Amino acid sequence: MNTVTYLQFFDxxxxxxxxxxxMERISSKICLPDPSGNISTYCCDxxxxxxxxxxxxxxxxxxxxxxxxxxxxxxx
Known part of the structure; x- marks a missing residue:
């Protein structure tokens, strides 16, 4: 599925x-790395x-x- 299809599905x-x-974009200044050290830039709830x-x-x-x-x- 593409991004638009996912968005339509969740809506x-x-x-x-x-x-x-x-869905929100997270500022890298307030991001905490996950246990493996990766910093994510998008969050979905x-x-x-x-x-x-x-x-x-x-x-x-x-x-x-x-x-x-x-x-x-x-x-x-």
Whole structure:
């Protein structure tokens, strides 16, 4: 899937489930590296009721792909 398809998927899923989908670019000045030392520049959050799924990546597509995989694992 391309970036636009991922964005449409999450927007539609959030609307259908009365949830929220957020994507933001993170300033490198406030980023903390993950345990392997990588610094991510994009963050995605998908919120449905009390459940929150988050992902990070160096590109919008990478962050969206990680979030998509997390949701697939939980059967959403």
């Amino acid at each position: 539609g899923l959030a609307e259908k489930n009365q949830g929220k989908f957020l 998908f919120i449905m009721g009390e459940q929150r799924y988050s992902s990070q990546g160096n590109s919008r597509k990478e962050a969206l792909k990680v979030l998509y995989r997390k949701l697939q694992r939980f059967g959403k």
